[in-house]
Amino acid sequence: MSSKEIMDRISQAGEKGLRKAELKKEFQNSPVEDEIGSLIGNGDIVMDKKGTAYYLWRADEYMKYLLTTDTKFRLLYSKIEEMKTQLEDRVKYGGY
Secondary structure, three states, X not given: OOHHHHHHHHHHHHHHOEEHHXXXXXXXOOOHHHHHHHHHHHOOEEEEEEOOEEEEXXXXXXXXXXXXXXXXXXXXXXXXXXXXXXXXXXXXXXXX
């Protein structure tokens, strides 16, 4: 079992994420916890709790998950993107 195999399996789950317990079952005889910790530390994957279970996502898929399931996050994200566009336009065209 390698980090690549774990990443591939998490990638297959897509936006819905993969239950950590399911991943541990698939790789029973391997140090999954260490690999997960390493991937989280590198920023390759994200772990979050849904209900009573922990789920794993690729970092980009987690953003998609939050944008579709968390209204507050979606509103905040859209405001930040709007401000970013405004600032880029000001820098591009000069002036305040």
